[in-house]
Amino acid sequence: MPPNAKPVFRAVVAAAVEFHARRLWERFEDTVCFAITMPSEEHPVVAAIMGAAGSEFGLAVYRGEGAMRQWQAAWENDPTAEAYQESLDLIHFSMTPMRDIPPELRRVLRETGYSKPIAPLFLAKEPGQVARELRRREAETMLYAIRAILAADDAGELVALAPPLEPRAQVLTLHASGDPREPEVHVVVETHEAGADEPIEPIPVPDNVRSLEIVDSPWVIGMPVLPHRVRGEDRTLFAVIVLDPSSELVVKCSVIAGFDVAAAAQAVFEAFAGDNMTGWRGLPHVIVFASQALFESIGPALSELGVACGFEPSVTAFDELVEELAGQIVPGAGDPDDDAAELDRLPEPGDLEGWLRADETATRRIVRYAEDNDAVTRRALRRFFGDRADADKLMEIPSVRAAMLAWLLIDYRAKKGRRTLAERYLDGPASQVERELLLGRIESRPSFYRVESIRDETVELVDLVHGHTVTVWDEIIADLSTPDLILAARVRPAGDFRFLDVLGPPLDAQMAERAFSFLDKRGLRLTPEGLAERSHLIGRLWEWMFQEMAKPLMLQNTDGEPLELQVASFTVADPAALEASLAARGDVRAREAGERDWIWVRPNRDGSDTHLARLELIGGRLVVEVNSSQRLARVRQWLEQIAGVAFEASEQRQLDLADIDTGPPGGGPEGEMPPEAREILQEQLRAHYMAWIDEPVLMLQGKTPREVCRTEAGRQKVRRMIRSLPRVGDGTIEPPREEMLRELGL
Numbered sequence: 001m002p003p004n005a006k007p008v009f010r011a012v013v014a015a016a017v018e019f020h021a022r023r024l025w026e027r028f029e030d031t032v033c034f035a036i037t038m039p040s041e042e043h044p045v046v047a048a049i050m051g052a053a054g055s056e057f058g059l060a061v062y063r064g065e066g067a068m069r070q071w072q073a074a075w076e077n078d079p080t081a082e083a084y085q086e087s088l089d090l091i092h093f094s095m096t097p098m099r100d101i102p103p104e105l106r107r108v109l110r111e112t113g114y115s116k117p118i119a120p121l122f123l124a125k126e127p128g129q130v131a132r133e134l135r136r137r138e139a140e141t142m143l144y145a146i147r148a149i150l151a152a153d154d155a156g157e158l159v160a161l162a163p164p165l166e167p168r169a170q171v172l173t174l175h176a177s178g179d180p181r182e183p184e185v186h187v188v189v190e191t192h193e194a195g196a197d198e199p200i201e202p203i204p205v206p207d208n209v210r211s212l213e214i215v216d217s218p219w220v221i222g223m224p225v226l227p228h229r230v231r232g233e234d235r236t237l238f239a240v241i242v243l244d245p246s247s248e249l250v251v252k253c254s255v256i257a258g259f260d261v262a263a264a265a266q267a268v269f270e271a272f273a274g275d276n277m278t279g280w281r282g283l284p285h286v287i288v289f290a291s292q293a294l295f296e297s298i299g300p301a302l303s304e305l306g307v308a309c310g311f312e313p314s315v316t317a318f319d320e321l322v323e324e325l326a327g328q329i330v331p332g333a334g335d336p337d338d339d340a341a342e343l344d345r346l347p348e349p350g351d352l353e354g355w356l357r358a359d360e361t362a363t364r365r366i367v368r369y370a371e372d373n374d375a376v377t378r379r380a381l382r383r384f385f386g387d388r389a390d391a392d393k394l395m396e397i398p399s400v401r402a403a404m405l406a407w408l409l410i411d412y413r414a415k416k417g418r419r420t421l422a423e424r425y426l427d428g429p430a431s432q433v434e435r436e437l438l439l440g441r442i443e444s445r446p447s448f449y450r451v452e453s454i455r456d457e458t459v460e461l462v463d464l465v466h467g468h469t470v471t472v473w474d475e476i477i478a479d480l481s482t483p484d485l486i487l488a489a490r491v492r493p494a495g496d497f498r499f500l501d502v503l504g505p506p507l508d509a510q511m512a513e514r515a516f517s518f519l520d521k522r523g524l525r526l527t528p529e530g531l532a533e534r535s536h537l538i539g540r541l542w543e544w545m546f547q548e549m550a551k552p553l554m555l556q557n558t559d560g561e562p563l564e565l566q567v568a569s570f571t572v573a574d575p576a577a578l579e580a581s582l583a584a585r586g587d588v589r590a591r592e593a594g595e596r597d598w599i600w601v602r603p604n605r606d607g608s609d610t611h612l613a614r615l616e617l618i619g620g621r622l623v624v625e626v627n628s629s630q631r632l633a634r635v636r637q638w639l640e641q642i643a644g645v646a647f648e649a650s651e652q653r654q655l656d657l658a659d660i661d662t663g664p665p666g667g668g669p670e671g672e673m674p675p676e677a678r679e680i681l682q683e684q685l686r687a688h689y690m691a692w693i694d695e696p697v698l699m700l701q702g703k704t705p706r707e708v709c710r711t712e713a714g715r716q717k718v719r720r721m722i723r724s725l726p727r728v729g730d731g732t733i734e735p736p737r738e739e740m741l742r743e744l745g746l
Contacts, residue, residue: 010112011181012139015146016120019059020095022150024158025051031163033071034152035173035192036061038144040137040180044173044192046071047145050094055397058094058120061145064127068194072165088125091138096121097398099360105133116457117356117474128258130236140180148176148185157187168193200296203265205305209272214306215282220245220318222290223264226255240267242276245317252276261293268298283307290318346433349495352473359494362434366425367405375421376405380412384539399502400542406490406501410441411535437494444492445528446503446535448512450724451485454478459500461491464723465528465716472498484726486512488538504538505545509726516720518544527716558610561628564652568632570622573644578622581642582615600635604691621648686736689725693743709744719746 029052035044046067051057062070070088098119101109109119122134122142134142152158152174164171173190176183219242226237235258242251252271256263274281286308289295299309347354370376381391384404394400409421419427422438430438449461452469459478460471470491477487477500488504507515516526524530524537531538557563572578575596582588582598589609591597596617601609613626613635622645626632632650639645693705705721708714725735 006111008136008139008143008180009108009134012122012134012143012146013108013112013114013120015143015150015181016058016093016095016122019146019150020057020120022153023051024049024149024153025057028052028160032160033164033171034149034158035068035171035190036145036148036176037173038141038148038176038180038183040140040144043067045141045145046171047149048074049149050092056094058092059142059146059149060090060092061142062088062090063141064089066194068164068169068171068192072194087127089127090125091123091134091142093120093122093142095119097360099364107133108139115353117360128235143180144176144183147180147183148174151176151183151185152187155185155187161189164192164194166194200261200293202300203262203297205298205301206269209269209283210305212272212281212283214285215280217280217282217284218245218286218288219243219251219284220288220290220315221268221294222315222318222322223294224290224322238264239322240264241318241322242268242271243318243321244278244280245315248317248321249278250321251278251280259293261297264291264294265298268294286310288312288315290315344431344433346436347495351495352497355494355497355499356473358433359437359499362431362437365429365434366409366421366438369425369429370405370408370421373421373424375408377414379414380408383412383536384408385543386540389540389543394542403501403503403542404539407503407535407539410444410490411446437492440493441490441501444490444501446488446490446531446538447528448526448720448724449487449489449491451483451487453483461487462723464720465526465531467719467723470498472500474500477502484509484724486515486724488541503535504541507541507545509724511545511548512724513721514548515541515544516717525713525716526720557627557631559628559630561630563627564629566626566629566632566650566652568624568626568636568650569648570624570639571646571648572617572620572622573646575617575620577644578617578642588615686739689735689740690743693740706744709746715744715746718744722746 028049030048030050033046033048036047037044041063043063043065044067046062048060048062048071050060062068064070066087067089070090073087095118098106098109098115098117101119101121105121105123108122109115122139123131124134124138125131149158159172161170161172168191170189171192173188173192175186175188178184221240221242223238223240226239238256238259240252240254240256242253243249244251252267252275254264254267256267270276272281272283283302283305284307287299287302287310289299289309289311290313292311292313295309295311299311303309347358376395378391381395381404384407385391385394395404411420413420422442426435426438447466448464449470450464452460452462454460455478457478458471458473460469462469464486472491486507486509487500487502490501490503491498492501493499504515518541519526519537522537522540524534579596583590587601587603589599589601591599591614598615599609599611600613600615602612603609612631613624615635616623622639624632624635624639626635629652636647640647695704705718709718719741722735722737722740725737
């Protein structure tokens with residue numbers, strides 16, 4: 001690294017971490033982009049925030065004269081298509097677990113001393129070449145882009161415009177100048193033009209091929225990008241593959257450097273003429289092209305000869321073949337095991353960095369072992385996700401894939417009596433360090449945990465099943481979690497430390513109870529024995545969670561009824577008689593003395609009131625407001641028993657979510673709660689929860705927690721519910737969990 005490069009790289013790493021912490025993907029969809037001008041680039045770059053899709057978090061920066069067209073092509077074409085990949089002029093970063101970053105792509109991180117478990121992976125991709133690490137000038141461009149976006153956001157000027165998918169479109173443009181670490185940024189809306197794609201030129205069929213007979217045989221022909229680099233060759237490598245799907249035989253496989261469509265076509269013509277691995281000669285009667293470039297270049301000419309040609313970007317048999325051959329067809333381009341040296345000896349018990357590196361390396365090797373042994377089978381996927389889940393789609397999400405592999409490693413047996421993947425690995429290539437870490441995983445047990453507190457890179461967890469508290473070291477979880485979040489996970493030892501293997505989706509307290517009910521209906525007992533025997537059912541929560549998130553928001557009142565603002569009017573023949581009747585009721589309170597305005601309430605055991613309806617006498621009419629049709633029916637029932645009161649009409653009004661108070665108690669400004677208010681709220685909360693013990697609970701089928709505790713299964717359920725109770729107020733008011741458990745003998 002040049003001497004003057006290190007400050008730039010250090011600055012861009014820090015900027016990327018700050019960018020990630022800003023969580024801009026929560027406000028900007030992947031369809032939003034910004035144009036940015038800067039001294040380091042001749043043409044405006046086009047930047048897109050990554051993360052809204054939930055799988056990759058970072059920033060993509062398209063460069064060059066065709067930057068806008070590149071961004072558009074990402075949405076119009078299949079991003080895996082060879083023509084798209086070949087034309088890319090792109091730099092980007094994505095936050096990635098350090099264990100997933102290949103050693104050859106960690107140079108920037110090593111040189112800048114960055115060693116945290118989740119790190120920015122920087123890549124540069126020039127047209128026609130393979131992806132590589134950033135160079136100094138590219139790092140400066142990325143630094144300008146990140147800092148310009150953050151500065152515009154700080155100024156409140158970063159807004160989302162309509163996706164610029166037309167040849168001429170209005171784009172939010174950031175003009176950055178000065179020091180890339182603190183650029184001056186001027187934000188305007190400007191018109192940008194996107195060029196057109198260069199057409200694929202048709203390639204004529206040679207005479208020796210035109211004269212061949214058409215044979216009754218189908219072929220699939222593709223030109224996939226190879227995930228390899230060959231020393232001394234910076235161009236992208238492609239494999240021209242010809243497959244006979246009827247026999248699953250590979251007819252021809254050639255490697256070419258660079259996106260040379262003419263060379264690829266020549267390889268196909270040679271295969272027709274007999275230069276192939278089967279000796280077959282002739283034109284197939286059907287060709288399915290998995291390469292758009294080959295389809296457009298030679299498909300029309302072959303169609304004129306009577307060959308039925310079509311284009312399918314994804315053909316299952318072909319895709320499986322490509323995956324199988326990817327590590328074999330390039331000499332010297334395999335995946336050598338460079339990790340073994342890191343696993344020669346155990347780190348010292350208190351060496352955190354040593355255990356992190358060892359765990360990262362061991363995990364990478366075990367995942368590779370699982371892939372080499374085809375351990376992720378359809379049967380295993382169905383076992384974890386369920387028969388109806390879209391397992392392939394779920395496995396595209398890194399966190400879901402990691403959870404499935406963590407379960408597969410320890411718990412999955414293809415048949416009764418078969419060994420688990422961990423047991424097989426222990427009997428095979430496991431080193432001393434891997435053996436230590438694997439045995440720790442095997443001895444750990446799955447459970448559900450509530451996040452008690454987060455401090456730096458450590459997370460304190462409360463086990464909802466066993467009741468004990470444990471501290472784990474996991475910077476990713478510490479970065480993404482919040483107190484009271486519920487996690488399904490294994491806690492395992494590593495030296496003097498504890499690491500976490502997450503098995504299910506993170507859940508808030510309300511969703512957690514619905515998740516527990518979901519698991520209970522499927523036969524999972526939330527006991528140590530039940531979780532150990534049927535841990536695979538935790539995997540069903542992934543599909544369930546995405547289905548729950550897709551449901552429309554259902555707001556309910558405190559009685560569990562759909563929230564509907566109902567306004568009804570009643571005629572009142574004798575207002576004085578009405579006022580006397582209301583004053584005589586013990587569940588009606590006057591809002592203000594002397595005013596004809598009342599609240600119908602339900603007194604609670606802790607001394608508080610639940611407001612059920614508002615009643616206001618205006619002239620000769622009584623106007624009643626409630627938040628559900630059921631409450632309207634109940635209030636109407638007793639009002640119409642008052643002499644001279646008759647129902648007139650009712651209407652349902654639109655509920656404005658902005659009117660719902662979700663702020664801190666007391667209606668004051670957000671921030672730290674005054675000590676006096678905290679003491680009052682703490683005592684009110686204690687009284688509420690101690691009374692809750694003897695109140696009917698919907699989640700307990702209308703029984704009280706004390707009644708449910710008469711059985712062992714009920715005791716376990718109530719114990720878990722109490723341990724998962726979240727904080728309230730400003731996040732510092734704790735429910736009296738231990739006092740409640742003692743009161744119930746739990």
